[in-house]
Amino acid sequence: MEPIRILLADDHNILRDGMRLLLERQPGFMVVGEAADGREILQLARDRRPDVVVMDIAMPNMNGIEATRRIVEKHPRIGVVILSMHHDESYIIRSLKAGARAYLLKDAVKAELILAIEAVVDGRSFFSPQVSRILQEDYVQALDRKNADDTYDLLTDREREILQMIAEGKTNKEVANTLNLSLYTVDTHRTHILQKLNLHSVPELILYAVRKGIIS
Amino acid sequence: MRQRPGVVLVAGFGGLLLIMAAAEAGAFLFLNNLRHNDTALQARFLARNRTLERIRSNIYQSGTFVRDSLLAPGQSGARAEVATLDGLRLDSESALNSYAAALEPEEGAPFQDLRSQIEAYWKVLDRTLAWSGEEREKYRDAFFYQELVPRRTSMLQIADRIEAMNEEALRRGDVKLGDLFGRLQLGLLAMIAVTLLGGVTLAALTIFHILKLEGEVQRRLRESVHSRASLQELSARLVRAQEEERRALSRELHDEVAQAFSAVLLEAENLLDLDPAPEVRARLDSIRGVAAKGMHEIRNMALLLRPSMLDDFGLLPALEWQAREIGKRTGLRVQVASEMSAELPEEHKTCVYRVVQEALNNCAQHAQASAAQVCVRHQAGQILVTVQDDGSGFDPERVRGLGLLGMEERVRHLGGKFQIDSRPGRGTLLRVTLPLAAIPEAVRTSVVASEPELVWDGGPADGADSHSAG
Numbered sequence: 008m009e010p011i012r013i014l015l016a017d018d019h020n021i022l023r024d025g026m027r028l029l030l031e032r033q034p035g036f037m038v039v040g041e042a043a044d045g046r047e048i049l050q051l052a053r054d055r056r057p058d059v060v061v062m063d064i065a066m067p068n069m070n071g072i073e074a075t076r077r078i079v080e081k082h083p084r085i086g087v088v089i090l091s092m093h094h095d096e097s098y099i100i101r102s103l104k105a106g107a108r109a110y111l112l113k114d115a116v117k118a119e120l121i122l123a124i125e126a127v128v129d130g131r132s133f134f135s136p137q138v139s140r141i142l143q144e145d146y147v148q149a150l151d152r153k154n155a156d157d158t159y160d161l162l163t164d165r166e167r168e169i170l171q172m173i174a175e176g177k178t179n180k181e182v183a184n185t186l187n188l189s190l191y192t193v194d195t196h197r198t199h200i201l202q203k204l205n206l207h208s209v210p211e212l213i214l215y216a217v218r219k220g221i222i223s
Numbered sequence: 224m225r226q227r228p229g230v231v232l233v234a235g236f237g238g239l240l241l242i243m244a245a246a247e248a249g250a251f252l253f254l255n256n257l258r259h260n261d262t263a264l265q266a267r268f269l270a271r272n273r274t275l276e277r278i279r280s281n282i283y284q285s286g287t288f289v290r291d292s293l294l295a296p297g298q299s300g301a302r303a304e305v306a307t308l309d310g311l312r313l314d315s316e317s318a319l320n321s322y323a324a325a326l327e328p329e330e331g332a333p334f335q336d337l338r339s340q341i342e343a344y345w346k347v348l349d350r351t352l353a354w355s356g357e358e359r360e361k362y363r364d365a366f367f368y369q370e371l372v373p374r375r376t377s378m379l380q381i382a383d384r385i386e387a388m389n390e391e392a393l394r395r396g397d398v399k400l401g402d403l404f405g406r407l408q409l410g411l412l413a414m415i416a417v418t419l420l421g422g423v424t425l426a427a428l429t430i431f432h433i434l435k436l437e438g439e440v441q442r443r444l445r446e447s448v449h450s451r452a453s454l455q456e457l458s459a460r461l462v463r464a465q466e467e468e469r470r471a472l473s474r475e476l477h478d479e480v481a482q483a484f485s486a487v488l489l490e491a492e493n494l495l496d497l498d499p500a501p502e503v504r505a506r507l508d509s510i511r512g513v514a515a516k517g518m519h520e521i522r523n524m525a526l527l528l529r530p531s532m533l534d535d536f537g538l539l540p541a542l543e544w545q546a547r548e549i550g551k552r553t554g555l556r557v558q559v560a561s562e563m564s565a566e567l568p569e570e571h572k573t574c575v576y577r578v579v580q581e582a583l584n585n586c587a588q589h590a591q592a593s594a595a596q597v598c599v600r601h602q603a604g605q606i607l608v609t610v611q612d613d614g615s616g617f618d619p620e621r622v623r624g625l626g627l628l629g630m631e632e633r634v635r636h637l638g639g640k641f642q643i644d645s646r647p648g649r650g651t652l653l654r655v656t657l658p659l660a661a662i663p664e665a666v667r668t669s670v671v672a673s674e675p676e677l678v679w680d681g682g683p684a685d686g687a688d689s690h691s692a693g
Contacts (some may be wrong), residue, residue: 018478019483019485019486021490022485022486022489022647024483025489025490025492025493026484026489028487028493029492029493029496030492032496058225059293065531070535092477092478092482092485092518092522093524093531094480095526095530095544096533096547097532097535097536097543097544098532098535101536113481113482113485113488113518114485114488114515114518114519115488115515116485116489116492117492117493117495117496119487124385139638141479155552177310187559189644189652190611191642191644191652191654192611192644192652194609195596195611195652198560198598198609199558199560199596199598200563202560202562202598
C-alpha cells in the first residue's frame with residue numbers, strides 16, 4: 008500500500024522536527040516536505056503531491072488559513088489538518104470555512120495527530136475534544152437562533168413596542184418622545200431589533216411587521 | 224514686586240480724587256464767601272447812603288421850618304415849629320451817630336467838619352427861636368440870606384463829598400472782589416492743569432501696566448495651551464506605545480513561548496514512544512503535564528494582553544471573543560451587534576476594542592448587570608459604539624473613575640465624543656462617536672456580509688504570489 012504523503016508547515020523548526028520524528032515512526036506515514044511559511048507550503052503542495060498538509064496558523068508571509076484556502080482551491084484532493092495554538096472559535100470556524108478538515112490544538116499532539124491524518128485521508132473530519140465542544144456550542148447557539156419558533160420571541164417588550172412604532176412610520180424622535188427615552192436609547196433599540204430579526208432596513212422592518220400582523 | 228504697581232495706582236488715583244475734591248470744596252467756599260462779601264458791601268453802601276439822605280433832608284426841612292417859624296404871625300405858631308425842629312435835630316443827631324459808627328478812614332475829616340457845622344447850625348437856629356416878634360421882623364431877611372442859606376449850602380456840599388467818598392468805597396470794594404474772583408479763576412485753572420496732568424500720567428501708567436499684564440496673560444495662555452497639547456500628544460503616544468508593546472508581547476508569548484512549550488510537549492511524547500522504563504515514563508508524563516499547563520497559561524495571558532483576533536480578523540471577532548470571555552468569567556450575557564462593513568483603521572479598532580472591554584468589565588464588576596448589549600455601527604463618516612447594560616447604574620455627574628477617564632482619553636485622542644447616560648437604578652448607556660474620514664462608500668457597501676480579509680502577514684505581495692502558486 009502506498010504510504011500517506013505528508014507535508015509539514017510550521018515556522019518553528021523544533022516543532023517540525025518533533026512532528027517528523029513522531030510521524031515517521033508511524034508505519035505507512037511519509038513526510039515528503041517541510042515549510043516554514045505560507046508561501047513555501049503553497050509551492051510544496053504543488054510540487055510534492057501530498058495527501059495531507061499539517062498546517063500551523065500563525066506563520067510569516069502568509070498565515071495558515073489563507074494558505075489552506077489556496078491549497079484546497081487548487082488541489083481539492085489534499086486534506087488539510089490545522090495544528091494550532093488558537094483555541095478560539097473565530098480561528099476554528101475560519102479554518103473550516105477555508106477548507107480544513109481537521110483542527111487540532113497543540114496541547115495533545117501525538118495520538119490526535121495520527122488519528123486526524125488517517126481520518127482526513129479517509130475523507131472524514133477530525134477535531135480535538137476541546138474543539139468539538141466549541142463547535143458544538145456554536146452550532147447549538149446558531150440552532151437556537153434559527154429555530155427559535157419565531158425571531159419575534161427574541162425581542163424584549165420594549166423592543167416590540169418600538170418595533171411597532173417604527174413600523175407605523177414614527178421617527179426615532181417621536182418614539183423617544185412618546186416613550187420618554189433618550190434618542191440614543193431608541194437608536195440603540197432600533198439597531199438591536201434589526202439585528203435580532205436579521206433585517207437591514209426600515210422598509211424590510213415594515214414588511215416584517217405587516218407579515219406578522221403587527222400592523223395592517 | 225507684584226504689589227507695587229497696585230499700591231502706586233491706588234495712591235495715584237486716590238490722591239488725584241482727593242485733590243479734585245479739596246479743590247472743589249475750596250472753590251465752593253471761596254465763591255460763597257465772595258457772594259457774601261459782595262452782598263455786605265452793597266448793604267453797607269445803601270445804609271450809609273440812606274443815612275446821608277436822611278441828614279440832607281433834615282437840613283432842608285429845618286430850613287423850611289425855621290423860615291416858617293420866622294414868618295409865623297404869633298408866638299404860639301412859632302413854638303409849634305420849634306417842637307418840629309427839635310424832632311429833626313434829634314433825628315439828625317442819631318443819623319450822624321449811626322454814620323459815625325462805620326466811618327471810612329478818609330471820611331474822618333469831612334465828617335467831623337459836617338458834624339461841627341451842623342451843631343453850629345442848630346445853635347444859630349436856637350438863637351433865632353429866642354427872638355421876640357420885633358426881632359424876628361427886624362433880622363428875618365438878613366438871617367435867612369446871610370446865615371441860613373450859606374450854612375445850608377456848605378453842609379450840603381460836605382454831604383455830597385461824603386457821598387462821593389461812599390461811592391468810591393463801593394467801587395473799591397467791587398475792585399477788591401474782582402481781584403479775589405480773578406485769583407479764584409487762576410487757582411481753578413491751576414487745579415485743572417494739575418489734575419489733568421496727574422490723570423494723564425496715571426492713565427498712561429495704568430495703560431502701560433494693563434498692556435503688560437495682558438501680554439503676560441497671553442503668554443501664559445499660549446504656554447498652557449501648548450503644554451496641554453503636548454501633554455495630550457504625550458498621553459496619546461503613551462497609549463499607542465502601550466498598545467504596541469502589548470501587541471508585541473502578546474505575539475511573542477503566543478508564537479514563541481507557547482510554541483516552545485508545545486515543542487517540549489511533543490518531544491516528551493516522542494520519548495514516550497520509545498517505550499522507556501516505567502520510572503522515566505513517569506517523569507516524561509510529568510514534563511508533558513507541566514508543558515501543557517504552561518502552554519495553556521501563556522496562551523490566556525497573551526489573549527488578555529491583546530486578543531490576536533483583533534489583529535488577525537478585526538474588531539467584531541475580537542469583541543465577540545471578549546463577550547464570550549467575560550460571559551465565562553462572570554456570567555454576564557453579552558450580545559454583540561455590528562453594522563460595520565469595512566475594517567477600521569488600526570487606532571480606531573484598538574480604541575473601540577479597549578473602550579468596550581473596559582465598559583463590559585464595569586458592567587460585570589460595578590453595575591452587577593446580568594446582560595449587556597454592544598453595538599458598533601458605521602454611518603455618515605462616523606463610528607458609533609454603544610454599550611448598554613441592565614445594571615445598577617450610577618450618577619455620571621459624581622462618579623468619574625479612572626476607567627471612565629481612560630476611556631474618555633482614548634476617545635478624545637481620535638477626536639471623538641464620549642457620553643454616558645445613566646441614573647441609579649436605570650442601567651447605563653455608554654455612547655462613543657468617532658469621526659472617520661477615510662473609508663470610501665464603495666468599500667463599505669462591497670464588503671457587507673462577506674468575510675473579512677484573511678491575510679494579515681502577507682501584505683501587498685500576496686496577489687502576485689497567488690498567481691505563482693496556482
